[in-house]
Amino acid sequence: MKLCIVGSSGHYHYVLDPVRCHRDLDLEIAGIAPGSEGENIEGLRQEVIKLGYKPLIYEDYRSMFDEINPDIAVINCYFGDLAKVSEEALTRSINVFTEKPVATTLEDLEKLKKAYERSKKTFVAMLGIRYKPWFLAAHRYVEDGSIGEIRLLNTQKSYKLGRRGENYKSREVYGGTIPWVGSHGVDWIRWFSREEFVSVYASHSSKHNRGHGDLEMTALCHFVLTNEIFASLTIDYFRPDNAPTHDDDRLRVVGTKGIVEVIKNKVLLIDGKTPGIREIPLESEGSIFLDFLKEVEGKGKCLVTAEDSFRVTEVCLKARQSADEAKVVYL
Amino acid sequence: MKLCIVGSSGHYHYVLDPVRCHRDLDLEIAGIAPGSEGENIEGLRQEVIKLGYKPLIYEDYRSMFDEINPDIAVINCYFGDLAKVSEEALTRSINVFTEKPVATTLEDLEKLKKAYERSKKTFVAMLGIRYKPWFLAAHRYVEDGSIGEIRLLNTQKSYKLGRRGENYKSREVYGGTIPWVGSHGVDWIRWFSREEFVSVYASHSSKHNRGHGDLEMTALCHFVLTNEIFASLTIDYFRPDNAPTHDDDRLRVVGTKGIVEVIKNKVLLIDGKTPGIREIPLESEGSIFLDFLKEVEGKGKCLVTAEDSFRVTEVCLKARQSADEAKVVYL
Known part of the structure; x- marks a missing residue:
């Protein structure tokens, strides 16, 4: 299972912590990129490398999505950009684990919901x-x-x-x-x-x-x-x-x-x-991330649903x- | 200092408790009466008698006010009648220690405030x-x-x-x-x-x-x-x-x-x-009652003021x- 991380301004530890503890997870952190202009992801890069991964570093998360074609996008850039990044991921049929609120305007939220409905992918906000x-x-x-x-x-x-x-x-x-x-x-x-x-x-x-x-x-x-x-x-x-x-x-x-x-x-x-x-x-x-992973792998439903994620927002x-x-x- | 109690449907223990503990108080519980139709004050009567007082029992608190002419009215009848009884007391220049809310309608509250302003008496709600x-x-x-x-x-x-x-x-x-x-x-x-x-x-x-x-x-x-x-x-x-x-x-x-x-x-x-x-x-x-008494005796201000009592209501x-x-x- 390939995973990309966009941004490091939220709770990406929801992912790194269980990855650190469960070394048998079939998971590769294949790429990281900032999700917002000016976002510094150096700390994230070091942590991911320390875990033994060799992520590709991208300037543009869209290129990363296109080139790596990951199963999962973990999105935690500046909050005003979350919805846009999620939409780009869902449009490419990538499962999304995103920081909350999943959007910061009602317009962005509506567009995101439509992208989700078309995608039929798993979408979970970090209501951990x-x-x-x-x-x-x-x-x-x-x-x-x-x-x-x-x-x-x-x-x-x-x-x-x-x-x-x-x-x-x-x-x-x-x-x-x-x-x-x-x-x-x-x-x-x-x-x-x-x-x-x-x-x-x-x-x-x-x-x-x-x-x-x-x-x-x-x-x-x-x-x-x-x-x-x-x-x-x-x-x-x-x-x-x-x-x-x-x-x-x-x-x-x-x-x-x-x-x-x-x-x-x-x-x-x-x-x-x-x-x-x-x-x-x-x-x-x-672990909300392991619960999300379970759903992505088709082994059950995550306690936090897409509907929860949208409605709470x-x-x-x-x-x-x-x-x-x-x-x-x-x- | 003569005191009358109207009703027994509220916190009259704010009065009886300090009276029980401070037998040197210059205070006589001179009369008791119900303040609402159907209000049973038998329990109150027994408690007052047990404290050594011989209160006159009235059916009508207005007659009690007129005949005893007390310094203080303690008012705790059914809440819908509180304002009316307070107004009758203030109109007779009796200091009032009343259950809260001091009125249950805005109309009653306005009338009561006017009666208070005319009376220049002490008026304190049981915000104890x-x-x-x-x-x-x-x-x-x-x-x-x-x-x-x-x-x-x-x-x-x-x-x-x-x-x-x-x-x-x-x-x-x-x-x-x-x-x-x-x-x-x-x-x-x-x-x-x-x-x-x-x-x-x-x-x-x-x-x-x-x-x-x-x-x-x-x-x-x-x-x-x-x-x-x-x-x-x-x-x-x-x-x-x-x-x-x-x-x-x-x-x-x-x-x-x-x-x-x-x-x-x-x-x-x-x-x-x-x-x-x-x-x-x-x-x-x-003790809110002793604090009220202090103000009635001209020895200071009660922590709970008339303004507090009206505004909270x-x-x-x-x-x-x-x-x-x-x-x-x-x-």
Whole structure:
């Protein structure tokens, strides 16, 4: 199986980490190329070589696709270019594993969906937090009916800002904090609730962004789902640099029979059966890339589907629109 | 100092608890009366008698006010009647310590504010959670500048439902879950941020309310404050009966220099100075009633002001309106 990597501005470690651990994978990293003007892929090149591959280096990812004709394109350039690169890959019948959001405008998203439908290939966005032991465990408990019917979901993404590159500073290149950081929260809400999104009201602010141009430091989204289920998503880049972890991901799912929470990489459950709050056992960590590979090889379906990847992006872009225009947007 | 109690459907223990502990208070509970049709005050009567008082029992609180002419009216009847009783008290120049929300319609609220302005008396709503050791401690840290400028606030109220009386089952009598449960969250947001509310978008649902009529089991509010500060408030009655506490109050305040949280009656701080997350020492618990009394006696100002009491109620009623009409309401 031949694989090309376009860009190194996102989570390409979703690929390199399992490749490092599973040396028996029938996989060759055959080529790498930048996906955006000015993107430096030197770090990626060194990492790939260190893994024992001898990738061809291209300036133009289209030439790379044409000459190598890979089975898989891993796409993680600047976010504003993701959709264009995915479209080029799908048009050439290449399976796509792409950074999220899969597009940064609704127009790009529509074109990409059409290219996907024509291609009949596997298309998966890097919504990899689902595979964390705590999210898998919480999801299993909810699916088992431990908390009854879901009525309310609260999600949180809190990140350290650090110093970010130029590609985070303009809306056109970056896409916005709701799509970039918030897409995980939107994904958890869809994945856990299995409901459709009805509307969103959102706000965001780039105040106090320490010289990061357009980058929004805070955002808040209020989703109405089918069946009068509501969901909140709070996002910020204000996690102090000396906090113990980069992120502070949280999820709270309120059901008719109990409440399950993911907090500090633990899963807490109150289910009305045993008294008190229980910490439930975690699952083993999964790999979104290996799961994607399984689908490409025709051995099963990836937990994250193309539909998930498109819909999460669409919801995020409409939430961003809501925040830009300070009005409710229907989905 | 003579005191009358109207109704027993709210937090009259805010009064009886400190009275029990401070037997030297110059205070006489001189009369009690129901404030709503069908309200049973027998439990209150027994508790007051057990404290050593011999209150006169009235059918009509207006006669009680006229005959006893108390210094203080403690008002906690059915919520739909609170404003009317407060107005009767203020009109008679009686200081008012009332259950929140202080009114359940905007019309009642306007009339009440006018009565208050004419009276020049002390008027305080039972926003007593401020006086909990964890909220006082968190507030002190924020006031000290430990987290810099506030940018985002997340608040949570989660209650056990149990079996509630008839007065919780109709909108007219109960007022709604956003005003009843949510008023605390709105109060924390105002108290911590010192910002003005610009707009609210809210949702609520009475699905799965186990025969409680109109009562909303879930609610979600999205507030925009001045200076592009945002605040969320999630409310539910789905806390399972066997949870360790009745409520699960939470507050998370994100600032430019750090984040402070109230969770499980603890205060957690990341302030960018010392590494990791610190649990900070709690304050001593305060008493909102003793604080109110201090103001009535001319010895200082109560931490909860009349303005707080009115504005929190107004914000809640407009949030309820937003949820009823599924539209943004400006404040």
